[in-house]
Amino acid sequence: MEQYQDDQQPTDLERYVGLSRRRFIGAGALCGAAMFMGGSLLTRSTLAQAVEAANSPLLGFDAVAAATADTVTLPPGYQAQVLISWGQPLHAHSPAFDPSGRADAEAHALQFGDNNDGMSFFPFPDDPERALMAINNEYTNYRYLYEHGGMPLSAAEVHKALAVEGVSVIEVRRQGGQWQFVQGSPYNRRIHGNSPLRFSGPAAGHALLQTKADPKGLDVLGTFQNCANGKTPWGTYLTCEENFTDCFGCTQANQPLDAAQKRYGLTPASKDINWHPHDERFDVSRTPNELNRHGWVVEIDPFDPKSVPVKRTALGRFKHENAALAQTREGHAVVYMGDDERGEFIYKFISRDRIDHANPKANRDLLDHGTLYVARFDGGDGHPDHPKGTGEWVALTHGQGGLDAAAGFASQAEVLIHARLAATQLKATRMDRPEWIVVSPLDGQVYCTLTNNIKRGEDGQPVGGPNPREKNVYGQILRWKPQADDHGALAFEWDLFVVAGNPAVHAGSPKRGSSNVTAQNMFNSPDGLGFDAAGRLWILTDGDMSNTGDFAGMGNNQMLAADPATGEIRRFMVGPVGCEVTGIAFTPDYRTLFVGIQHPGETGGSTFPEHLPNGKPRSSVMAITRADGGLIGA
Numbered sequence: 001m002e003q004y005q006d007d008q009q010p011t012d013l014e015r016y017v018g019l020s021r022r023r024f025i026g027a028g029a030l031c032g033a034a035m036f037m038g039g040s041l042l043t044r045s046t047l048a049q050a051v052e053a054a055n056s057p058l059l060g061f062d063a064v065a066a067a068t069a070d071t072v073t074l075p076p077g078y079q080a081q082v083l084i085s086w087g088q089p090l091h092a093h094s095p096a097f098d099p100s101g102r103a104d105a106e107a108h109a110l111q112f113g114d115n116n117d118g119m120s121f122f123p124f125p126d127d128p129e130r131a132l133m134a135i136n137n138e139y140t141n142y143r144y145l146y147e148h149g150g151m152p153l154s155a156a157e158v159h160k161a162l163a164v165e166g167v168s169v170i171e172v173r174r175q176g177g178q179w180q181f182v183q184g185s186p187y188n189r190r191i192h193g194n195s196p197l198r199f200s201g202p203a204a205g206h207a208l209l210q211t212k213a214d215p216k217g218l219d220v221l222g223t224f225q226n227c228a229n230g231k232t233p234w235g236t237y238l239t240c241e242e243n244f245t246d247c248f249g250c251t252q253a254n255q256p257l258d259a260a261q262k263r264y265g266l267t268p269a270s271k272d273i274n275w276h277p278h279d280e281r282f283d284v285s286r287t288p289n290e291l292n293r294h295g296w297v298v299e300i301d302p303f304d305p306k307s308v309p310v311k312r313t314a315l316g317r318f319k320h321e322n323a324a325l326a327q328t329r330e331g332h333a334v335v336y337m338g339d340d341e342r343g344e345f346i347y348k349f350i351s352r353d354r355i356d357h358a359n360p361k362a363n364r365d366l367l368d369h370g371t372l373y374v375a376r377f378d379g380g381d382g383h384p385d386h387p388k389g390t391g392e393w394v395a396l397t398h399g400q401g402g403l404d405a406a407a408g409f410a411s412q413a414e415v416l417i418h419a420r421l422a423a424t425q426l427k428a429t430r431m432d433r434p435e436w437i438v439v440s441p442l443d444g445q446v447y448c449t450l451t452n453n454i455k456r457g458e459d460g461q462p463v464g465g466p467n468p469r470e471k472n473v474y475g476q477i478l479r480w481k482p483q484a485d486d487h488g489a490l491a492f493e494w495d496l497f498v499v500a501g502n503p504a505v506h507a508g509s510p511k512r513g514s515s516n517v518t519a520q521n522m523f524n525s526p527d528g529l530g531f532d533a534a535g536r537l538w539i540l541t542d543g544d545m546s547n548t549g550d551f552a553g554m555g556n557n558q559m560l561a562a563d564p565a566t567g568e569i570r571r572f573m574v575g576p577v578g579c580e581v582t583g584i585a586f587t588p589d590y591r592t593l594f595v596g597i598q599h600p601g602e603t604g605g606s607t608f609p610e611h612l613p614n615g616k617p618r619s620s621v622m623a624i625t626r627a628d629g630g631l632i633g634a
Helices: 012-017 045-053 155-164 260-263 289-292 412-418 419-425
Strands: 078-087 116-124 127-137 164-176 179-180 189-190 196-200 219-221 226-230 237-241 297-298 310-314 320-327 332-339 342-344 346-352 370-377 388-395 434-439 448-449 477-482 491-499 526-531 537-541 558-562 569-574 582-585 593-598 620-626
Touching: 078 164, 078 179, 078 297, 116 226, 116 237, 116 620, 127 226, 127 237, 164 237, 164 297, 179 620, 226 582, 226 620, 237 320, 260 419, 297 620, 332 448, 370 419, 412 419, 434 526, 448 526, 477 526, 491 558, 526 582
Parallel strands: 116 582, 196 310, 226 320, 320 434
Antiparallel strands: 078 620, 116 127, 127 164, 164 179, 164 189, 196 219, 226 237, 237 297, 297 310, 320 332, 332 346, 332 434, 346 370, 370 388, 388 491, 434 448, 448 477, 477 491, 526 537, 537 558, 558 569, 582 593, 593 620
């Protein structure tokens, strides 16, 4: 652990981190020793004190009020500019964005993708003024993509929809104090639903991944429905495939569905996607195994434009939200993951081998070997405001816990391909839609958004523990502390950091939320999460924007900042009409915060960001800075 000598003076960044001079941990240690500094879960007394005082020294900005304007609202002294928007040309030869909806798939494959979501920032090691950003493009809005504004009507239109999803890799440079997109950079790249990828890990080549187009089950076409992300210590990007089953359907009348297809949410008509009538790849009646080839975590090398992305099957197949990296005390990689659907599970993966920090390229297949676990939570202590409890991680290993041929799992590959069914066999805890997971850089505690679950209390989903409310429309943020502060441990303590709600409408009811939710900071459906180096927890929402009924006074979706030590939460930003606020990344000096504005005007009412008469709204990445050049949030 790096410590200051008595004659050393802290830098601006060190002051920002907020540690004492003798407790500061160097940036290079954040993936190592800092993960295991120890710390307590939030106590009820500090929670009450934070609500009463509301003066956390960690939160150095004035909270903004809820808003319904078609703009980005920030605290005084902050400003936002558009870094890049859907359709922006990536190369000199790329066509310009065509708002008419007549552009074809080839044009979109040369432009920034639609509905940007999770993202990571990769500085050039030899030039602090340059960086790459890998940014997910989750899905597309047909009302803006097509000239006719409806469902795709041909194979060409399906091809076009696939071309705007996936991932965009872009170069950015700091010029005049502002980070700007670099058109024409050789690193600019699209990886989309028509791009070649490959499988690796225990399920690669399995019969359930084999198709007529890929009889060996090793090469797969496309990644799409890419929600959130992860960044590895060896410099690669993890993109996570989420609502992939929505893209599949059946042309055969009365198509029988097996247990796995039903459990993963396949419906014969698909869910408002309509690719299967025009492209047999998405028709389960004709290509049943194609469904199994999606729902994975994909690893991308942003610094090698010619590299082929890899679907890492050892991390399991489900509706991945994001992938949060940590490290065990012995140096093994840990990946925390949530399965974003009502009543699904929280997982973690521990690599077989240790991370080689001295040789990043030696880690390129690290995520192919290891053990996948699923979480079981106890019922907790039942406290109405701030419940706590314990839990354990259970291995999804073939031959253990009933994961054998008699239960329908002939091999480890089948355990991973059907991870949801395997986790059910192990009696894992069904959660309120686990979304983003992040690890504190200060004490290693892990936070997970449980965004909502209107079916809690039904369909075998009991009320209690970390899921304390039936028909949960607001969501909560779960936190756990690994035993002995070691991410390799199989036991943990948990609590609820915040239970979202509306105290203005539901005073005296469980719907009011926990005591650190007030009329001034209330929100619903926490989704994205991020930490800065100081330990601020940034919370991004994707919830109900009706501003009526249960959600009266909440306005548009928003981003808040929280002090994990005290529980205080302040609203930092409100997004434009109809958007989800999602995706977060910081520059290494923490003077620029990147955040995504996804699907503004999803159902109309927005022309963000250009605000042109009769203009189309465009999903965008925003770069937020302080007018005085200071540190974000301080």
